[in-house]
Amino acid sequence: MNAIAEMTCIGLTQAYRRGVLSPVDVALDVFANIERNSALNAFLPIERDAVLALARDSEARWRAGAPLGAIDGVPASIKDNIWAKGLPTRRGSKTTDTSPALADSPAVARLREQGAVIIGKTTMPEHGWIGVCHSPLTGITRNPWNREHTPGGSTGGGAVAALMGLGVLHLGTDGAGSLRIPAAFTGVFGMKPSFGLVPIYPTSLLNVLSHQGPITRTVADCAQMLSVIAQPDARDMAAWNTPAPDFTAGLDDGVRGLRVAFSARLGDTVALDPEIEAAARKIAHVLEGQGAVVEEADPPLSRARDLIRSMWWQVATAIVDAVPAERRAEMDPGFLVIAERGRKRSVGAYLAAYAARAEMHNAMRDFHERYDLLLTPTMPITAPKAGLEMPEVGDFGDDWLNWSPYTYPFNLTQQPAASVPCGLARNGLPMGVQFVGPLRKDMTVLRAARAIEQLLPMPICRFMSKPVASDVSLEPTVL
Numbered sequence: 001m002n003a004i005a006e007m008t009c010i011g012l013t014q015a016y017r018r019g020v021l022s023p024v025d026v027a028l029d030v031f032a033n034i035e036r037n038s039a040l041n042a043f044l045p046i047e048r049d050a051v052l053a054l055a056r057d058s059e060a061r062w063r064a065g066a067p068l069g070a071i072d073g074v075p076a077s078i079k080d081n082i083w084a085k086g087l088p089t090r091r092g093s094k095t096t097d098t099s100p101a102l103a104d105s106p107a108v109a110r111l112r113e114q115g116a117v118i119i120g121k122t123t124m125p126e127h128g129w130i131g132v133c134h135s136p137l138t139g140i141t142r143n144p145w146n147r148e149h150t151p152g153g154s155t156g157g158g159a160v161a162a163l164m165g166l167g168v169l170h171l172g173t174d175g176a177g178s179l180r181i182p183a184a185f186t187g188v189f190g191m192k193p194s195f196g197l198v199p200i201y202p203t204s205l206l207n208v209l210s211h212q213g214p215i216t217r218t219v220a221d222c223a224q225m226l227s228v229i230a231q232p233d234a235r236d237m238a239a240w241n242t243p244a245p246d247f248t249a250g251l252d253d254g255v256r257g258l259r260v261a262f263s264a265r266l267g268d269t270v271a272l273d274p275e276i277e278a279a280a281r282k283i284a285h286v287l288e289g290q291g292a293v294v295e296e297a298d299p300p301l302s303r304a305r306d307l308i309r310s311m312w313w314q315v316a317t318a319i320v321d322a323v324p325a326e327r328r329a330e331m332d333p334g335f336l337v338i339a340e341r342g343r344k345r346s347v348g349a350y351l352a353a354y355a356a357r358a359e360m361h362n363a364m365r366d367f368h369e370r371y372d373l374l375l376t377p378t379m380p381i382t383a384p385k386a387g388l389e390m391p392e393v394g395d396f397g398d399d400w401l402n403w404s405p406y407t408y409p410f411n412l413t414q415q416p417a418a419s420v421p422c423g424l425a426r427n428g429l430p431m432g433v434q435f436v437g438p439l440r441k442d443m444t445v446l447r448a449a450r451a452i453e454q455l456l457p458m459p460i461c462r463f464m465s466k467p468v469a470s471d472v473s474l475e476p477t478v479l
Contacts, residue, residue: 080157130335163187163461175209378407417434
């Protein structure tokens with residue numbers, strides 16, 4: 001990585017304002033870095049001319065002193081299950097429509113309105129069905145820390161792009177952990193906002209489980225992005241559709257006085273790597289040292305796994321059944337397996353699970369009367385080998401949900417949850433911790449994450465050089 005690729009959102013816009021960089025310089029740098037890291041396989045094919053046109057428009061606005069907003073000219077990527085006008089929405093599948101989308105989804109529209117330069121689409125497993133990142137359409141996406149391992153999924157390409165500076169702002173989805181899993185496995189920050197904060201259109205088949213949110217290298221970049229994509233869009237009838245706050249305000253207020261529950265296993269028999277447990281406990285002690293009140297307490301989530309299966313597997317069935325029978329051989333065999341499992345569950349089971357979420361919501365609401373935040377590991381393991389559905393070590397059966405027990409409960413309850421890096425394991429792969437807040441308390445989650453980021457900065461990936469300050473001095477660019 002070079003100096004440009006290491007810059008944050010605010011660093012880039014400061015450089016644009018001073019005239020020492022232009023959005024065109026940055027777009028060209030992103031292209032070069034994507035090509036240099038092509039073996040990681042984070043992006044679908046990029047339409048360079050269209051991207052450069054966006055960058056030139058932004059360059060002209062900055063030259064005129066009239067940027068559209070706080071992210072004008074900042075490079076962004078979009079996960080390939082989200083509409084972006086002019087680009088197809090393939091969802092990691094050979095069986096999807098190759099026609100370009102005719103409109104932007106709400107979050108993409110908000111990014112464009114603020115002048116972000118959309119670089120392209122990032123890779124994902126087929127229909128986001130699993131917490132790793134390989135698909136029949138794009139093949140295997142690899143983890144920069146060790147290319148023999150997965151970056152996690154399903155927002156795997158976005159996580160790699162965030163870590164390697166292949167853009168700054170990366171938009172992903174999370175229906176059972178798909179932002180937080182790859183954030184933990186790659187050592188970046190991934191946040192699933194409160195359901196309804198970020199409008200979604202078209203509606204996901206995962207319905208109330210599905211969230212859209214940022215995956216970025218820093219908490220500040222996430223906060224800046226969330227302030228943009230959380231703005232209203234009337235197309236989403238389930239969204240709050242109220243003006244979004246500035247999530248960067250108060251970001252450095254710290255954790256003093258916050259009541260934090262620490263749960264190593266969520267009251268379950270989780271096969272937790274001792275190294276990850278020790279790292280999570282260290283974070284709990286760090287929070288105490290910063291004035292938080294930390295207690296060990298398990299939240300009431302015992303039914304989560306069965307509920308998520310009843311809701312997820314039947315969605316897989318519906319997706320597969322919409323594909324012509326003669327083309328299903330082109331689909332991921334693992335995805336076809338869970339579709340068959342869903343076929344064995346009744347509509348009544350789906351509706352019962354849907355209704356039971358209210359019980360979990362109310363139980364967690366009571367829990368948060370006592371605690372401002374819940375702290376857990378994000379994942380019980382480090383990243384598995386690339387191309388595999390199940391880890392080679394540990395007894396996790398034949399269902400990937402067994403090795404991601406910390407993430408999907410909070411899709412069921414719709415609470416804000418984020419994964420924060422907490423160091424490297426002895427095998428050289430990242431570990432992460434998860435902060436979960438009460439519904440609509442996204443700012444509290446961001447504050448806690450920021451405190452940890454500042455106190456325990458993530459080690460630098462060996463493919464990266466030393467990060468530069470946001471006010472990096474560069475030679476003036478001839479515009």
